Each structure stands twice: as structure tokens, then as C-alpha cells.
Amino acid sequence: MQAIGVVESCFKEKFAIPRQPGLTPSAEAIVRLLPPYDKPDMVRGLEQFSHVWVVFAFHGTADQGWNPTVRPPKLGGNKRVGVLATRSTFRPNPIGLSVARIAGIETDDGVRIALTGADLLDGTPVLDIKPYLPYADAIDDAWNGYADDGSLPLLVNFSPEAEVTLAALADQYPKLRDLICEVLAQDPRPGYADDPVREYGMHLYDFNVRWRSTGHEAIVTRVEAR
Amino acid sequence: MQAIGVVESCFKEKFAIPRQPGLTPSAEAIVRLLPPYDKPDMVRGLEQFSHVWVVFAFHGTADQGWNPTVRPPKLGGNKRVGVLATRSTFRPNPIGLSVARIAGIETDDGVRIALTGADLLDGTPVLDIKPYLPYADAIDDAWNGYADDGSLPLLVNFSPEAEVTLAALADQYPKLRDLICEVLAQDPRPGYADDPVREYGMHLYDFNVRWRSTGHEAIVTRVEAR
Numbered sequence: 001m002q003a004i005g006v007v008e009s010c011f012k013e014k015f016a017i018p019r020q021p022g023l024t025p026s027a028e029a030i031v032r033l034l035p036p037y038d039k040p041d042m043v044r045g046l047e048q049f050s051h052v053w054v055v056f057a058f059h060g061t062a063d064q065g066w067n068p069t070v071r072p073p074k075l076g077g078n079k080r081v082g083v084l085a086t087r088s089t090f091r092p093n094p095i096g097l098s099v100a101r102i103a104g105i106e107t108d109d110g111v112r113i114a115l116t117g118a119d120l121l122d123g124t125p126v127l128d129i130k131p132y133l134p135y136a137d138a139i140d141d142a143w144n145g146y147a148d149d150g151s152l153p154l155l156v157n158f159s160p161e162a163e164v165t166l167a168a169l170a171d172q173y174p175k176l177r178d179l180i181c182e183v184l185a186q187d188p189r190p191g192y193a194d195d196p197v198r199e200y201g202m203h204l205y206d207f208n209v210r211w212r213s214t215g216h217e218a219i220v221t222r223v224e225a226r
Numbered sequence: 227m228q229a230i231g232v233v234e235s236c237f238k239e240k241f242a243i244p245r246q247p248g249l250t251p252s253a254e255a256i257v258r259l260l261p262p263y264d265k266p267d268m269v270r271g272l273e274q275f276s277h278v279w280v281v282f283a284f285h286g287t288a289d290q291g292w293n294p295t296v297r298p299p300k301l302g303g304n305k306r307v308g309v310l311a312t313r314s315t316f317r318p319n320p321i322g323l324s325v326a327r328i329a330g331i332e333t334d335d336g337v338r339i340a341l342t343g344a345d346l347l348d349g350t351p352v353l354d355i356k357p358y359l360p361y362a363d364a365i366d367d368a369w370n371g372y373a374d375d376g377s378l379p380l381l382v383n384f385s386p387e388a389e390v391t392l393a394a395l396a397d398q399y400p401k402l403r404d405l406i407c408e409v410l411a412q413d414p415r416p417g418y419a420d421d422p423v424r425e426y427g428m429h430l431y432d433f434n435v436r437w438r439s440t441g442h443e444a445i446v447t448r449v450e451a452r
Contacts, residue, residue: 004318022362041294045307048371068267081271084355092230093353127319129310134368142360145274
């Protein structure tokens with residue numbers, strides 16, 4: 001197995017990555033093919049598809065090993081289920097699978113596939129790209145019996161200071177504000193953490209985004225350049 | 227990367243495997259987890275899902291290498307597209323991806339996950355099992371711009387001899403007749419082959435299935451034990 005490409009993503013750390021892909025349509029990523037795979041021929045016809053599967057290696061956590069059972073944050077973090085019954089990053093073979101929308105394909109200088117809605121960490125090694133085949137991959141009658149935890153998306157508000165910063169950044173990072181809203185609405189804090197005073201931070205693009213959170217609302221306090 | 231399991235499938239050779247997964251619901255496969263992964267804990271909770279992704283190695287063709295472009299049978303076998311724009315088995319990293327319905331999970335003696343509708347070759351090494359997450363994986367508005375080749379499913383008929391054999395096998399292989407119909411309806415012959423006199427053969431379960439085919443009809447001539 002060799003990396004055929006590498007991800008350039010707005011998500012600079014695992015913590016910020018939504019546990020529910022597809023709910024952050026403003027998330028941007030690029031898969032840049034690496035030599036010798038960076039030939040336009042490799043992706044000829046890929047523009048005929050709306051979405052792709054990205055098969056990748058969990059490089060950030062692969063050296064932490066795995067356990068037969070894990071505690072999914074979605075189940076509150078205190079119930080153990082089998083690792084093969086989850087999409088946990090800590091797996092026997094650290095292979096990840098994400099579907100994303102194709103935003104564009106550039107082949108003028110190497111090959112770059114622009115994606116939106118991908119839950120991919122910056123620097124992720126890509127093992128394969130496969131077209132999403134609606135007739136095979138979109139299963140209308142599939143179900144998931146895990147009870148949803150019933151939590152609603154958080155309301156996301158911004159401090160005046162954060163609004164000023166984001167307004168100044170709007171030209172260069174037009175999707176940053178929406179992305180922050182989408183990520184925080186899903187409450188990336190661990191399931192067992194609910195401390196309204198504690199300030200959390202996450203690394204999106206080149207910024208530290210700081211926020212506090214109650215059970216119902218997230219307040220972005222600051223957006224700082226790193 | 228290590229195999230965590232191995233596939234036991236009705237499909238004993240690549241030729242018989244449908245190019246359109248999901249159209250052969252009678253296809254049966256079992257993923258048997260291998261030591262040290264064959265612990266019931268590994269799949270605890272998996273019964274909460276209707277479908278799984280099987281991430282596997284294309285073991286039958288991995289040693290044949292790959293090319294930047296391939297000629298998909300679906301496009302008639304004469305148009306080249308990039309390998310990353312197809313689900314071809316000949317890929318830079320020979321990783322396959324199939325979704326299948328969970329028919330049952332046995333954990334009394336090792337771990338066996340029974341699947342239906344899987345397009346998996348017997349003996350396939352399994353790298354990972356992941357639950358199918360409808361909210362993330364079933365994309366309603368995904369599209370595939372490749373023109374369908376417009377071909378209708380073939381009518382499938384059986385010779386009297388084949389009918390007698392199948393009737394005698396019905397108790398032990400209750401899905402065999404349906405499976406043959408589903409596989410041949412998709413016309414597994416190469417896109418460029420259309421010789422009504424030639425007899426083809428495929429290996430399903432422990433049988434050689436022989437048939438002839440016109441453009442509209444497949445006639446099963448014989449079903450023989452191997």
C-alpha cells in the first residue's frame with residue numbers, strides 16, 4: 001500500500017472534524033495526487049460523477065493501536081460497542097472511508113481534486129479514489145438501529161470581537177464563518193464534557209477558533225491567526 | 227495491513243461476479259473473521275445495522291498490476307477512462323469496496339457475518355468491516371453522468387436438463403436458481419463478445435453453470451457438479 005495522494009483540508013486537527021460527515025458542506029478539501037500517480041489520465045472521466053469515495057489511512061492515530069470495543073461519542077461516550085460496528089479511527093487496519101462532493105478537478109499542473117463536505121484531516125494519505133455509484137452505493141432502505149442521542153444542533157453565536165475578525169477575513173476565507181457554524185452546531189466536544197465556563201479551541205484553516213458551549217448554544221469568543 | 231477475515235462466497239471466479247452489485251440479492255457470502263480478530267466483542271452492536279461496507283483486497287488480480295486508464299465493460303469495452311474514475315479491480319492500491327446486507331451474525335464459534343447481495347469473490351481477504359451509515363453514505367442527490375449502455379436485462383431460460391438438475395438441488399441450494407437468473411440477466415460476457423453459438427461457463431457454489439446467449443436471452447444448458 002502506497003499513498004497515491006495527500007489531503008489538504010480546512011481541518012487541521014482531529015478534534016474539529018465533525019462526527020457526522022455531510023453536515024458540514026462548507027468544509028473544503030483537496031486531494032493532490034502524488035508522483036507517479038499525478039497524471040491527468042488517472043482521473044479522465046471523473047468529472048462525470050458528483051461524488052467520490054476517498055479511501056485513506058488514519059495517519060493521525062494509527063500509532064495508538066486499537067481495541068476490540070470502543071465508546072462512540074454519539075452514544076454518550078460510556079457504552080462499549082465492537083470496533084467493527086463503528087467508524088472509529090482506531091481499527092485493526094487503520095483504513096478510513098469518506099464520501100465527498102466533487103467541487104472541481106484541476107489537471108494543469110499535477111492533479112488536484114477539490115472536494116466539499118469531506119471530514120478529512122489535513123495531511124491525510126490517500127490510498128484510493130473511487131467514483132460514488134448511486135445505483136450501488138445509495139441504499140434507500142438501509143437503517144441504523146442505534147438510537148440517536150436526541151440532541152439538537154447547537155445554536156451558534158459569535159462575540160463582537162469574533163464578528164469583526166470574520167468580517168475582515170471574509171474575502172480571503174469566504175466559507176470560514178459557515179464552516180464554524182456547521183462544525184460547532186454538531187458539538188465537537190467529547191460526549192462527557194459539559195462545562196459552560198471552559199473555553200475550547202480548534203484549528204481551522206490557519207486559525208485558532210475559540211468557543212464556549214452550554215448544552216444548547218455555542219459562543220465563538222475569538223478567531224485568531226496562528 | 228493484515229487480513230482480519232476471509233470471504234466464503236457463491237462466486238468462485240471473477241468472471242461470474244456481477245458488474246452491478248445490488249442486482250443479485252440472492253448472492254450469499256460469509257465473512258469469517260480470522261484469529262486474533264475472531265472475538266464476539268469485535269462485532270458487538272453490528273446487528274443494529276442493516277448493511278455493512280466490506281473493505282477488501284483484490285487478491286485475484288493484484289499481481290496483474292494496473293494502468294492509468296481502463297476500458298469499463300459498461301462502456302462497451304472500447305472507451306478508455308481513468309482508473310480512478312472506475313471501480314476497476316486493477317488499481318494502484320488493490321483495495322475493493324462493497325456494500326452488502328447483513329443476513330445474520332454468528333458468534334458461537336468464532337465470528338461469521340452472513341451477507342446477501344455482495345459481489346465478493348470466494349477467498350477474498352477482508353481488511354475492514356464498517357457499518358453502513360444511511361445519513362452519511364446514502365446520498366440522495368448523487369449522480370453518475372456516464373450514459374448507461376441502454377441494454378435491458380437478458381431473459382433467462384433453462385434447458386429441460388438444467389431444470390431437472392436444479393430441481394434436484396433445490397433443497398440444498400435454495401437460492402441457486404434465482405442466483406443464476408440474476409447473474410445472467412446482467413450478461414457477464416465481455417462487452418465485445420456476442421456469439422450466440424459459443425457456450426460460456428461460470429463457477430457458482432460447487433457447480434459449473436453452462437449457458438449460451440443471444441443479445442436478448444440467455445439459455446442455461448447444463449448445471450454440473452465440479
